[in-house]
Amino acid sequence: MHAPGGHPHGIGAVRPENFAWSRAPMIVYWELTNACGLACRHCRATAMPDPAPGELTTAQGLRLLDDIATFGDPLPHIVFTGGDPLRRHDLKLLMAEAAARGIGVSLAPAVTPLLTRERLAEAKADGVQAISLSLDGSTPAYHDGVRGVPGTFEATLTALDWAAELDIPVQVNTLVTSVTAADLPAVYELLSTRKLLRWSLFFLISIGRGTELTELGPGEAEKLMAWLNGLARTAPFQVRTTEATHYRRIAAQAARRRGLDDAGIEASPMARGFGIRDGNGIVFVSNTGDVTPSGFLPVAVGNVKESSLVDLYRNHPTMRALREPERFKGRCGRCEFNRWCGGSRARAYAWTGDVLESDPLCPYTPKQRDAEPELVTA
Ligand code: SF4
Numbered sequence: 620m621h622a623p624g625g626h627p628h629g630i631g632a633v634r635p636e637n638f639a640w641s642r643a644p645m646i647v648y649w650e651l652t653n654a655c656g657l658a659c660r661h662c663r664a665t666a667m668p669d670p671a672p673g674e675l676t677t678a679q680g681l682r683l684l685d686d687i688a689t690f691g692d693p694l695p696h697i698v699f700t701g702g703d704p705l706r707r708h709d710l711k712l713l714m715a716e717a718a719a720r721g722i723g724v725s726l727a728p729a730v731t732p733l734l735t736r737e738r739l740a741e742a743k744a745d746g747v748q749a750i751s752l753s754l755d756g757s758t759p760a761y762h763d764g765v766r767g768v769p770g771t772f773e774a775t776l777t778a779l780d781w782a783a784e785l786d787i788p789v790q791v792n793t794l795v796t797s798v799t800a801a802d803l804p805a806v807y808e809l810l811s812t813r814k815l816l817r818w819s820l821f822f823l824i825s826i827g828r829g830t831e832l833t834e835l836g837p838g839e840a841e842k843l844m845a846w847l848n849g850l851a852r853t854a855p856f857q858v859r860t861t862e863a864t865h866y867r868r869i870a871a872q873a874a875r876r877r878g879l880d881d882a883g884i885e886a887s888p889m890a891r892g893f894g895i896r897d898g899n900g901i902v903f904v905s906n907t908g909d910v911t912p913s914g915f916l917p918v919a920v921g922n923v924k925e926s927s928l929v930d931l932y933r934n935h936p937t938m939r940a941l942r943e944p945e946r947f948k949g950r951c952g953r954c955e956f957n958r959w960c961g962g963s964r965a966r967a968y969a970w971t972g973d974v975l976e977s978d979p980l981c982p983y984t985p986k987q988r989d990a991e992p993e994l995v996t997a
Pocket residue numbers: 864865868950951952954955956957960961962963977978981982983985
């Protein structure tokens with residue numbers, strides 16, 4: 620699991636009406652395989668050494684690309700993820716075929732001996748627009764402890780150097796848990812000396828191998844996001860969160876305090892990712908073709924072997940509901956920020972079994988719509 624979120628290079632300039640991504644997603648995450656040489660403790664894919672039975676074939680993959688091309692202009696961007704996408708024997712062909720259809724592609728490789736400078740140069744020549752790499756700690760002890768393979772920390776820094784030399788934009792993904800949070804300032808210091816496009820902090824959801832780790836509490840997450848929002852104003856790269864959409868509420872509240880009105884906020888760069896959440900601007904295709912609203916929300920709405928991804932994304936009742944924040948329950952339903960934020964639908968589901976429930980990581984009490992007082996524990 621190497622590309623939990625964020626927005627690849629150069630996309631996101633076109634915002635839909637009312638922040639509802641009804642026509643097409645901004646990003647299709649396609650898990651090419653769940654085969655992977657790492658054994659990360661938080662892995663969504665519960666990646667295995669070998670491909671799963673029923674993995675999409677090359678022919679099925681090409682049909683999926685044909686289908687994605689019918690989303691129309693602007694086309695979604697595809698993130699080839701895994702497992703380790705470098706384990707797909709037909710990766711080069713799929714990248715070329717995506718490019719031939721005018722579809723932009725990013726790659727989320729695992730850091731294993733398969734990731735070489737030559738492989739990265741080849742990916743760039745094949746049209747890959749950006750890559751993402753995971754760095755979960757500022758030291759080998761932190762990072763390799765999460766990733767399960769000694770030496771991955773140093774290898775990740777080397778891969779970052781290669782990408783910089785090859786001029787490939789990089790998003791670094793960092794896991795946020797109750798254990799790793801204290802190390803984040805040191806991770807930032809380490810990254811700030813390197814060339815990178817974006818730092819995306821993935822707030823753990825207790826699914827897959829992630830159940831062995833612990834999420835931050837709402838109070839701690841709020842403090843961390845306030846720190847991030849301050850950092851984002853001077854950082855030499857973009858700062859984003861994954862599965863922590865209320866970072867947008869915190870950014871908007873800070874902007875209001877600086878005197879910006881809502882129209883100004885919506886016109887500013889900070890609004891580029893507003894509205895994007897599981898099923899709204901994001902869709903995920905598993906290695907066997909199951910379609911889910913994101914890689915962290917394991918509610919399959921169909922399978923691309925039998926159905927059109929375009930049809931499932933646009934018309935499946937679950938997908939439609941995820942684009943209608945007025946249907947959300949509890950605080951997220953009443954919240955005046957819900958068009959911009961809407962909460963992590965994946966976390967709501969993980970905690971309650973209901974994709975429309977409130978995001979339990981957010982301690983905000985909405986100001987409107989007859990909010991009832993609620994107790995939130997940190
Ligand atoms: S209550 Fe829900 S919609 Fe409002 S800021 Fe929190 S997570 Fe976002």
